[in-house]
Amino acid sequence: MDETVRLEALSKTYGSGDNAVTALRGVTLEFPPGSFTAIMGPSGSGKSTLLQCAAGLDRPSGGRVVVAGTDLSALDETALTLLRRDRIGFVFQAFNLLPSLTAAQNVALPLRLAGTRPDPADIASALRQVGLEERAGHRPSELSGGQQQRVAIARALVTRPAVLFADEPTGALDTVTSRDLLRTLRGLVDRAASGGTGIRTIVMVTHDPVVAAYAHRVVFLADGRVVGELDDPTADAVAARMVHLEVAA
Numbered sequence: 602m603d604e605t606v607r608l609e610a611l612s613k614t615y616g617s618g619d620n621a622v623t624a625l626r627g628v629t630l631e632f633p634p635g636s637f638t639a640i641m642g643p644s645g646s647g648k649s650t651l652l653q654c655a656a657g658l659d660r661p662s663g664g665r666v667v668v669a670g671t672d673l674s675a676l677d678e679t680a681l682t683l684l685r686r687d688r689i690g691f692v693f694q695a696f697n698l699l700p701s702l703t704a705a706q707n708v709a710l711p712l713r714l715a716g717t718r719p720d721p722a723d724i725a726s727a728l729r730q731v732g733l734e735e736r737a738g739h740r741p742s743e744l745s746g747g748q749q750q751r752v753a754i755a756r757a758l759v760t761r762p763a764v765l766f767a768d769e770p771t772g773a774l775d776t777v778t779s780r781d782l783l784r785t786l787r788g789l790v791d792r793a794a795s796g797g798t799g800i801r802t803i804v805m806v807t808h809d810p811v812v813a814a815y816a817h818r819v820v821f822l823a824d825g826r827v828v829g830e831l832d833d834p835t836a837d838a839v840a841a842r843m844v845h846l847e848v849a850a
């Protein structure tokens with residue numbers, strides 16, 4: 602199956618009449634399997650809105666989102682919930698782990714919620730992918746911030762989603778921990794691209810050029826439009842583009 606995520610002429614307007622705010626204005630993008638893309642742009646440029654619509658958490662006002670061959674706009678709420686559960690992973694700045702559960706139990710949660718009996722081998726595999734198999738029995742309070750975020754990523758991976766969406770996943774982490782986590786994310790995509798199992802596509806929103814430089818490609822948004830792309834980005838090149846965008850905004 603073609604697992605590419607496609608955004609086709611995506612638009613989003615919040616509110617109506619005098620209060621209407623247009624957040625996206627005809628965004629067309631593709632996120633093919635094996636790609637790790639960072640979305641950047643000035644505050645208010647539409648980054649989070651793009652991620653929410655692409656992940657099926659919010660409905661666009663116009664255009665289409667196609668995830669692994671399925672047009673999200675054609676789905677009712679139940680079908681959309683199932684597709685999100687089975688095909689899409691999310692990681693946010695706040696880790697949202699349940700404090701009373703161990704790392705392994707937190708990772709198993711999406712499977713339990715889906716009514717499946719978790720296979721311990723799958724839980725171990727998800728924790729191994731983020732380098733945390735030794736800490737399976739630890740509760741969040743016994744883990745560092747970076748380790749907690751790794752558990753959140755393992756939890757997103759356990760359902761084997763087609764794509765992982767991440768909104769500022771390193772926002773709450775220090776520099777060293779962020780770097781480790783980003784290497785892990787990049788490694789997951791690169792390993793899958795070279796024939797391994799695991800997550801094949803990551804789309805990540807960030808404000809930080811250093812974070813964006815871990816991606817294969819950076820897409821720049823301004824005022825709800827795609828205004829540029831950079832392949833094999835360096836932090837300096839991303840920062841230079843951002844200065845232009847901030848000045849123009």
Ligand SMILES: Nc1ncnc2c1ncn2[C@@H]1O[C@H](COP(=O)(O)OP(=O)(O)OP(=O)(O)O)[C@@H](O)[C@H]1O
Nearest residue numbers: 615616622623624643644645646647648649650651
């Ligand atoms: N629920 C909402 N209701 C009304 N307007 C909204 C809503 N969510 C976002 N907006 C507006 O849509 C525009 C894009 O917002 P969005 O959060 O997508 O931008 P962003 O690039 O992620 O910003 P930031 O970098 O500050 O997080 C902004 O003008 C914002 O005020």
